[in-house]
Amino acid sequence: MKTSLYASLLLAGMLSPPAFAQTASSDGYVLDKVVQVSRHGVRPPTESNEKLLTRVTQRQWPTWLVPLGNLTGHGYTGAVEMGRYRGQVLRTAGLIPKGCPDARQLLVHASPLQRTKATAQALLDGMFPGCGFQPTYVAGEQDALFQANEMPFAALDPAKAKAQILKALGGSVEAAQERYKPFEEKLREVACLPAADCPYGKQPWVLEENAKGRFSIKGLSAGANMGEVFRLEYSQGLPLDKVAFGNARTPAEVSSLMVLTKAKYDFLNDIPYIASRGASELMNQISLELKQGTAFASKDPQGAPPDVPLMLLVAHDTNISYLRTMLGFGWKLGDYLENNIPPVGTLQFERYKEVKTGDYFLRIAFEAQSMDQIRNLTRLDGAQTPLKGDFASAKDCRKTSVGLLCPLKEALVKVDQNIDPTALTPYSFQ
Known part of the structure; x- marks a missing residue:
């Protein structure tokens, strides 16, 4: 209905x-x-x-x-x-x-x-x-x-999808994570308290397939979601000392924290077959x-x-x-x-x-x-x-x-x- x-x-x-x-x-x-x-x-x-x-x-x-x-x-x-x-x-x-x-x-x-x-x-x-x-x-x-x-009705051929994802990654998940390591470290500095035992950024990226045949990259997801949330905080009008824990006071600074958000789309959404x-x-x-x-x-x-x-x-x-x-x-x-x-x-x-x-x-x-x-x-x-x-x-x-x-x-x-x-x-x- x-x-x-x-x-x-x-x-x-x-x-x-x-x-x-x-x-x-x-x-x-x-x-x-x-x-x-x-x-x-x-x-x-x-x-x-x-x-x-x-x-x-x-x-x-x-x-x-x-x-x-x-x-x-x-x-x-x-x-x-x-x-x-x-x-x-x-x-x-x-x-x-x-x-x-x-x-x-x-x-x-x-x-x-x-x-x-x-x-x-x-x-x-x-x-x-x-x-x-x-x-x-x-x-x-x-x-x-x-x-x-x-x-x-729109199910993926997992092998075909995985092949295109790996191509977008540059051949391997490990190599892609190494390229993006500086951005993970930047997010860790922004989101983790210095004295805390913060697990963010310590997890290796892993390409995973769920029960419906769709793919995600475990390890990348947290950083990608983090960048999107920082943008939403700024767009919502939260006080600037609360946006990205006080680390993003301009649109350009917010976008600098969204590199992994873009990477997630590059590797999982912006794939022709998918x-x-x-x-x-x-x-x-x-x-x-x-x-x-x-x-x-x-x-x-x-x-x-x-x-x-x-x-x-x-x-x-x-x-x-x-x-x-x-x-x-x-x-x-x-x-x-x-x-x-x-x-x-x-x-x-x-x-x-x-x-x-x-x-x-x-x-x-x-x-x-x-x-x-x-x-x-x-x-x-x-x-x-x-x-x-x-x-x-x-x-x-x-x-x-x-x-x-x-x-x-x-x-x-x-x-x-x-x-x-x-x-x-x-x-x-x-």
Whole structure:
């Protein structure tokens, strides 16, 4: 059973879309469809991460005022602001009308965890204040769009996955740990009290496979989680003497403690085979949505999403890292490390139509608030915009007033190239 904005609005009266004019950009492009995949907002560490970090550092970590893993009030407010800003951008472009859209203009679907559902609600409240919309989500804890990497239909071939992980590691786990030893030592100095018998950094890294055929690197996980928690502490607005135990007072200093966080993604998430297995279902639904209403549209035996101007999916950094890897898209934004996915960071697929020719183009971009914008709950406007990077998804892309636009046909080849048809399952948003 799903709680569905799309379905509830249909039942509410099958309203006709209000009349409003799509607005062409100064150089003649009209935005006519957007699919965006957003990470959830600021949260405390999950319960398992909290236990791990407490054990390996032998010290008390900051106390949060919400259950571990849940969206914080600060995180909700930051997501509302990102939603307000995106709504303003999309209204200015004429994609959505002023006021409350009807069922044919919006589909919002969230991963079924509290932090993703609450972030989806925050984005809706920011985009459409007073409309009372609620996101779609499945009952239970697993949705094939977002938790495919934990479900049998997208199971890995362990030997193939392990081979690609070892290649990313540079041949061996031991060699990789030796390269990253200085960063482990830095985290040990930050997180361990001098006189304590602190086990962090003393454990050899070990590549492990769990019962579901997924891999982790024991020993690396603690340092990776530590860096992410330090970033969350800063983003949450904790006093600076509590962020990384007083050792990270600027965004750059926070990012310097996230090198092992990036390493975990480099070695376990940003692996072509693993990404393709874990996000083909999600990428396929994105592709089907982008094709609707064009000559490239086709029926899919697995099911297709409703044809709406705005499709908003609220997910996890794992999902976005898989999609990024499948596309071959990389970014470096502000003080964040390369390819970092901050809270409410959003992968955007924007379809444009050129007025004079009727040709379609696709803009693929990643957009995120800076660390200080999240910490300070900065109002986003013309003077304070989010960080963003565009992706050249095809040859003959054009620099335009709305971003880097690539011919839709060629861009869709890039979108579809790593979808694994054996890692798909029937799906419906109804």
